[in-house]
Amino acid sequence: MRKLKIISILLASILLVGLVSIMLGRFAVEDEKPTLKVGYLPITHSTLPLIVYAQNQGRLEHFNLEMVRFASWPELAEAIKTGRIDAGGSILNTLAIKINYRGVPFNTVLMAVRDGSVLIVRKDIKDVSELRGKTIAIPSRFSPHFILLHQYLTDHGLEPGVDVKTVEMKPPDMVSALAAGAIDGYIVAEAFGVMAERLAVGRVLILSKDIEIPGSKSNECVIAIRSEFIDKYPEAVQEFVNKLIQAGIWAEENPLESAKLVAPFLGQEPETIRRALMEPKGRTRFIDLYPREEELAVFQDHMLRLGLIEKGIDIKEFVDERFAAEAYRKFGLEKLEW
Numbered sequence: 001m002r003k004l005k006i007i008s009i010l011l012a013s014i015l016l017v018g019l020v021s022i023m024l025g026r027f028a029v030e031d032e033k034p035t036l037k038v039g040y041l042p043i044t045h046s047t048l049p050l051i052v053y054a055q056n057q058g059r060l061e062h063f064n065l066e067m068v069r070f071a072s073w074p075e076l077a078e079a080i081k082t083g084r085i086d087a088g089g090s091i092l093n094t095l096a097i098k099i100n101y102r103g104v105p106f107n108t109v110l111m112a113v114r115d116g117s118v119l120i121v122r123k124d125i126k127d128v129s130e131l132r133g134k135t136i137a138i139p140s141r142f143s144p145h146f147i148l149l150h151q152y153l154t155d156h157g158l159e160p161g162v163d164v165k166t167v168e169m170k171p172p173d174m175v176s177a178l179a180a181g182a183i184d185g186y187i188v189a190e191a192f193g194v195m196a197e198r199l200a201v202g203r204v205l206i207l208s209k210d211i212e213i214p215g216s217k218s219n220e221c222v223i224a225i226r227s228e229f230i231d232k233y234p235e236a237v238q239e240f241v242n243k244l245i246q247a248g249i250w251a252e253e254n255p256l257e258s259a260k261l262v263a264p265f266l267g268q269e270p271e272t273i274r275r276a277l278m279e280p281k282g283r284t285r286f287i288d289l290y291p292r293e294e295e296l297a298v299f300q301d302h303m304l305r306l307g308l309i310e311k312g313i314d315i316k317e318f319v320d321e322r323f324a325a326e327a328y329r330k331f332g333l334e335k336l337e338w
């Protein structure tokens with residue numbers, strides 16, 4: 001009897017050790033997966049990586065995804081430069097170029113969105129000509145919004161910086177600044193445009209989709225990742241790009257569900273986000289996200305002309321399109337020709 005008890009204890013111990021080993025092995029496998037830390041601002045341009053995070057609870061096959069929220073573009077850029085985060089999801093295309101220009105190995109792997117920005121003005125301003133002598137807030141001088149505003153004003157005979165003053169401001173502060181009369185308008189990513197409309201403190205003067213930048217189809221924000229992460233974990237980057245493209249297709253087909261999913265991350269009501277995505281149709285789009293060298297070259301040319309950078313970077317090296325190309329092949333997508 002005593003012998004049977006000893007054998008039972010030994011078997012139980014062996015089983016326990018086996019279970020512990022299995023669990024430790026499982027945790028070890030989990031620990032081997034890299035964590036991709038992606039910085040974002042609370043704007044609809046960040047919708048796709050947030051969808052990927054929410055739908056997978058941050059746990060994917062080849063990596064774990066961590067979303068890190070920032071209030072301003074300079075803060076996000078500094079975190080990328082210092083290596084505190086690995087990627088911008090999304091990040092302004094011009095800011096990504098600027099980071100690379102400053103010597104940080106950093107690559108664009110996908111477009112984050114098309115369109116989705118807006119020029120909001122005081123309710124009494126009805127025409128672009130009435131912007132003379134006014135102050136418009138921009139999220140950063142190193143933003144496509146600054147370039148979009150510059151193009152729009154110039155196209156209508158106004159000289160930026162002379163006829164119209166610009167000030168840099170954190171996107172979350174813009175609505176309250178307009179309501180307080182501190183500024184006359186702002187150009188920014190959604191859903192801060194819809195917020196002003198819903199609060200009745202401003203009106204849309206023009207959507208970004210209606211401002212023409214020759215050579216670009218509303219290329220504002222990109223998914224960009226530090227080169228060292230790309231080189232070390234290409235399978236993780238490929239899975240991330242695949243999931244982002246799938247999220248874009250899903251978001252186009254399910255705007256309300258998408259709005260509900262990302263609302264907690266953006267700090268907005270789902271209805272506000274839904275309107276920012278689809279009213280009017282095409283206000284924000286998540287299709288044809290293939291990163292094109294020629295588009296980014298157009299914005300770099302604007303940066304050079306405006307004195308935002310002293311010399312250009314190698315755009316061909318900056319745009320790493322192999323992951324998008326593989327995803328397009330995998331899902332049977334076609335790169336649209338313009």
